[in-house]
Amino acid sequence: KLLAWHYDRLHPFGDLDEVQQQQQEKKKLKSVVVKAGIESCSPFDKECLQGTAIFPCASDCAHAINCIPSIYDDMSLVSSSITRDCENVMYTVDLNKDLNFIVSAAAWSSSTATNQHDGNGDGNGDGNSGENDLLSLPGEYCNVAFVNENSPLVMRLKQMHGIESNTNIGDELIQFIKTSEDILDTSGSSSSRNIKDKYLLKHGFWTLLPISVDQSMDGNGNENENEHYIQSILPKLSPTKFFSSNTKYVFYRDSNIHIKNVKKLLHILQTQPNNKGIAATTTMMTGASSHAKKYFHSISSSHQDKTYNAIRIALGERILYDTHYIDTSWIVHSLSSTNAHSLRCDIFAEVIQWQVLDDSFATDFILSMNDFWSFTIKQWKNSRNLWWRLNDSYATQSEESPMKQKDENGVDTDADTDIDINVGRWMAIPSIEKNEFVRILPSTAAGVHV
DSSP: OHHHHHHHHHSTTSOOHHHHTSOHHHHHHHHHHHHTTGGGSOTTOHHHHTTOOOOBTTSTTSOSSSOBOOTTTTHHHHHHHHTTTOSEEEEEEEOOTTOOOOHHHHHHHHTOTTOOOOSSSBOOOOSOSGGGGGTSOSSTTSEEEEEETTSHHHHHHHHHTTOOTTOOHHHHHHHHHHTTOOTTOOSOOHHHHHHHHHHSOEETTEEEEEEOOOGGGOOSSSTTHHHHHHHHHHHHHOOGGGSOTTOOEEEEEOTTOEESOHHHHHHHTTOOOSOTTOOEEEEEEEEEOSOOOOOOSSHHHHHHHHHHHHHHHHHGGGSOOOSSOEEEEEEEEESSOHHHHHHHHHHHHHHHHHTOSOSHHHHHHHHHHHHHHHHHHHHHTTOOOOGGGTTTTBOOOOTTOTTOOBOTTSOBTTGGGOOOTTOOEEEEEOOSSSEEEEEEEETTTTTEEO
């Protein structure tokens, strides 16, 4: 039991790949220890779990043996299959049963001369002309929207495509994937072509993936409101299993969010705190709220905030704190970073454990604690070079950035995607092999707005 306790805290989010690749003898010993720990507990036995969060099975934070089924368990197979050719993916989640259209899709359609639509953003335009290149990511299936199967939007598109209203599109796609057939088969397979053309519905630049949502999880103030919220943010905070192993970055946005220039966000990802000779990467990027007022969605949120503030007061100036709060209506994740994975799981665990209806407080606090430990470790090593906290902790663009290029006349080649070098804040993630950071950027500076 003692070994199991330590093992569960060493691997709070299940096994890492390198642990799974241990020698067979060590695996046998490990299995004995693991079975005496968290994996032996019921997901609902709080005394046995001792404060450990149990994640939905579709989350990359979940233990394989001890997890809770979710509405995405099968649909994640579809989304990972159709994004196999996407280096970057943009996605949104809107499980509202009354969803009529996605605002960004309507804006995309209205600016596309070749897109035939009905005024609600529906259509089959290719999204690759003029201004629309800036509104979405390239690739036929690299912009994905998880929506309610029974929403008016899906029902309307079913009718447009000659699909019976009682046909469950999600089930049809899942069944096809489970037959081991390639849904994006380019060899001319008639079954693949029929499924792709008929059931991969388009709404503006979005590819819709309908989810069957239990009516009791409508999120309208009933006892299942927290469960509904956890399901809705699962892809947002735990995206790895939802996309192809070839995908490097994923861009989450709320369904009502406009991104003026996606190319600009890609450009910003290449920046780092300004310090010559020290390489760093941006493993996560999110917004800073434009207001300083807090909104509590429940009593639990208030308790959560008071607890976090007590910890901040105890740590004093060693922890970064701003009167403007995190805006998680858009987030960019790196899927290749193990440290970023642990960061996301820490945030998701806080939301689950506090049973709140807002992830911004948890995100703000966990980012601050990661930066605190990076700061503390530097101090333990007698290093005063806390270079990411220079200039009052605000970001500067690295002169070594590969995207910062000039033409023969000394003019920035990407001037249209540039950003003020004094905008934003860097938060460090404790890392050994390389310097990794989260960038907190005012949404207006990133070209993001409602």
